[in-house]
Amino acid sequence: MTLRLTLFGITAGAALIFLGGFAWTWRPAIPPINLEDHGDSDAKAIWRGAQLAAIGNCNDCHRADTGESYAGGRPLPTPFGTIYSSNITPDAETGIGTWPEAAFKRAMREGVDREGRQLYPAFPYDHFTKATDEDLGALYAFLRTQLPFRKAAPANALIFPFGFRPIVAGWKLLFFREARFQPEGSKGDAWNRGRYLVEGLAHCGGCHTPRNVFGAEKGSSSYAGGVAEGWDAPPLNSGSLAVHRWNADDLFEYLSTGWNRLHGAAAGPMADVTNNLGGVSSTDVRAIAVYVASLSADSGDTAAPVQTNKIVATSEVRAIYEGACANCHRDPNVVGPSKAVSLSLSSAVRQWSAANTVRVVLGGIQARSGAPGAYMPAFGGILTDSQIASLADYVRARYTDQPQWADSLKEVSKARQEGSTP
Ligand code: HEC
Numbered sequence: 162m163t164l165r166l167t168l169f170g171i172t173a174g175a176a177l178i179f180l181g182g183f184a185w186t187w188r189p190a191i192p193p194i195n196l197e198d199h200g201d202s203d204a205k206a207i208w209r210g211a212q213l214a215a216i217g218n219c220n221d222c223h224r225a226d227t228g229e230s231y232a233g234g235r236p237l238p239t240p241f242g243t244i245y246s247s248n249i250t251p252d253a254e255t256g257i258g259t260w261p262e263a264a265f266k267r268a269m270r271e272g273v274d275r276e277g278r279q280l281y282p283a284f285p286y287d288h289f290t291k292a293t294d295e296d297l298g299a300l301y302a303f304l305r306t307q308l309p310f311r312k313a314a315p316a317n318a319l320i321f322p323f324g325f326r327p328i329v330a331g332w333k334l335l336f337f338r339e340a341r342f343q344p345e346g347s348k349g350d351a352w353n354r355g356r357y358l359v360e361g362l363a364h365c366g367g368c369h370t371p372r373n374v375f376g377a378e379k380g381s382s383s384y385a386g387g388v389a390e391g392w393d394a395p396p397l398n399s400g401s402l403a404v405h406r407w408n409a410d411d412l413f414e415y416l417s418t419g420w421n422r423l424h425g426a427a428a429g430p431m432a433d434v435t436n437n438l439g440g441v442s443s444t445d446v447r448a449i450a451v452y453v454a455s456l457s458a459d460s461g462d463t464a465a466p467v468q469t470n471k472i473v474a475t476s477e478v479r480a481i482y483e484g485a486c487a488n489c490h491r492d493p494n495v496v497g498p499s500k501a502v503s504l505s506l507s508s509a510v511r512q513w514s515a516a517n518t519v520r521v522v523l524g525g526i527q528a529r530s531g532a533p534g535a536y537m538p539a540f541g542g543i544l545t546d547s548q549i550a551s552l553a554d555y556v557r558a559r560y561t562d563q564p565q566w567a568d569s570l571k572e573v574s575k576a577r578q579e580g581s582t583p
């Protein structure tokens with residue numbers, strides 16, 4: 162940890178403690194229930210809850226490293242250190258088995274646990290707070306049907322003083338408003354349903370909106386592009402990088418199958434999102450698509466990228482591209498059996514950093530299980546760091562009119578490091 166980060170942590174933490182004291186952090190505990198006390202839920206609520214859990218990516222953060230659903234303990238790196246997700250199976254000791262419905266709803270809406278402790282906003286309750294009572298009830302009913310699994314989450318490893326939970330109350334005072342969703346009468350049902358899901362349980366802004374130094378989303382730049390686990394989450398607003406403007410049909414296909422002919426495949430953390438949405442009702446995914454398309458409605462199609470002549474490339478990198486990439490990624494965009502699209506259409510290549518391009522070349526694209534999806538082999542074991550960096554710079558120069566990336570080589574070693582320490 163650098164000295165600057167420590168000093169920043171102390172100053173920011175002190176400010177939050179001050180505010181936290183002011184906000185009065187104490188919240189009452191809600192008495193526990195016996196597992197047997199819990200009445201039966203109806204099958205419909207459980208089914209709805211399963212869909213909402215997929216929309217909320219709950220298991221992407223709450224699945225244990227060892228694979229057990231909702232058993233928690235997954236490390237989430239933040240600029241303030243590592244936070245571990247909680248066990249939300251119905252285990253009485255280490256999970257939420259003794260939580261009455263009211264305690265679950267309070268956690269989702271206010272970020273406070275059953276015993277009254279403040280929860281860190283790495284748990285996206287700043288979005289979940291918008292969910293309706295009925296939807297939270299369905300989620301609770303669904304989580305109750307999961308297998309209880311006994312496993313306590315490891316202690317968080319946060320830099321001083323962020324380990325002190327009451328300071329979250331100060332953060333909330335500055336950045337969190339408990340709120341329900343308000344539909345807009347002038348818009349259609351699908352748009353309102355989409356907005357409800359996108360802003361609420363689906364928390365798309367959690368990755369696609371930039372954050373300030375306190376880790377809170379910048380409300381003034383909603384969907385302007387953010388970061389997620391080392392990847393760049395592209396802008397979904399009028400700043401969209403897509404060469405073809407996203408419309409609701411293309412978004413529907415991309416979100417429900419993970420692929421679209423004019424935009425390519427969802428990779429990295431977005432692949433988890435589309436895998437989940439693949440199991441969600443098409444009415445809800447269509448609603449999300451309708452709303453997200455409206456975010457960039459005022460941006461036009463980008464002019465077809467010029468095949469730049471200024472390409473500075475050694476014959477080695479050109480040969481690698483022609484031999485290892487061009488057979489799948491064809492120009493003009495003729496989609497072959499691998500489902501690769503021309504890199505002239507890829508937002509990854511148009512991104513402000515080499516992060517996504519480098520990570521896809523290192524790790525490839527995994528075909529979705531059960532579906533004949535897009536597939537790209539991993540080149541991490543075949544190409545050297547400097548070959549991958551030169552390839553990234555080459556496709557950037559060849560397929561966009563954007564400035565060269567600052568340091569692709571550094572990005573490659575960063576990505577390799579992340580890959581070796583999950
Ligand atoms: C981006 C990652 C992420 C996602 C997505 C996520 N959670 Fe969590 N959740 C966390 C983390 C991290 C914590 C622990 C926070 C803490 O310790 O302060 C947590 C805590 C909780 C808690 C409090 C448990 C306790 O014992 O205090 C509940 C309940 C919960 N999550 C439910 C859900 C549900 C339901 C969903 C899906 C709708 C969900 N979470 C999605 C990261 C996530």
Ligand code: HEC
Binds near residue numbers: 369402415431
């Ligand atoms: C966990 C972080 C995360 C969440 C949550 C998330 N995204 Fe993404 N999204 C990403 C990343 C990273 C990419 C870039 C993927 C790539 O390069 O293939 C991406 C790419 C996209 C793209 C492609 C944009 C383009 O121009 O190529 C769309 C559209 C999109 N996301 C929509 C959504 C929607 C809608 C939601 C909510 C339902 C959502 N995302 C939730 C991380 C996330």
Ligand code: HEC
Binds near residue numbers: 490517537
């Ligand atoms: C076996 C076919 C195949 C080969 C070989 C291949 N790719 Fe891909 N690649 C794909 C598929 C399929 C996708 C996902 C669809 C898309 O976005 O084009 C993809 C996606 C990409 C993306 C976009 C990822 C994103 O997040 O949007 C980049 C960049 C990329 N490939 C670069 C390369 C480079 C560089 C090479 C050569 C080292 C290469 N690919 C070789 C099939 C291939």
